[in-house]
Amino acid sequence: MEQDEHTTAPAPLLRDVLPQLSAELVTLLEEEGERDLALCAHDLRPLADCGCGDDFCRSFRTAPHPPGTPSGPGHRNVALFPARGHLIDVVHGRIMFVEVLDRPELRPALRAALTGGGGPR
Incomplete structure (x- = not known):
């Protein structure tokens, strides 16, 4: 669910709801x-x-x-090599999508973040 800036608070930061995943993404991107x-x-x-x-x-x-995306002009994927997989979808230098597979432990915090319930801090 996308947030409307005029009626609701912005979506929580990934680093607040899933700090380990956020740190892992930052590290993997730097390594690449x-x-x-x-x-x-x-x-x-x-x-x-x-x-x-x-x-x-x-x-x-x-x-x-x-x-025109994700496969149009300005689109690229950044393959990362974590212990368990994700792929970053980038359009015009901006991260638009994070693919995270086979990480069931993330479900509660992501569900809470996406439904406005926040997550662990």
């Missing part, structure tokens, strides 16, 4: 030479789940994709 994206990753806000409904998926959008 993606310093600018690592700086941006520190301030990601999960806005909506991917909507696939797969039980193993914890992927989330951090921004709406502009028309």
Whole structure:
């Protein structure tokens, strides 16, 4: 569910609801030479789940994709190599989507963040 800035508080920061995942993303991006994206990753806000409904998926959008993406001009994926997988979807230098698979322990905090319930601090 996307937040409306005029009627509700902004979505919580990923670093507040899932600090370990946030730190892991920053570290992995730095290791891949993606310093600018690592700086941006520190301030990601999960806005909506991917909507696939797969039980193993914890992927989330951090921004709406502009028309013509994700495979249009300005789009690229950044493959990261964590102990368990994710892939960053980047459009025009902005992280738009974080793919997180096979990490069931993230479900409660992500669900709470996406429904406005916050998460662990």
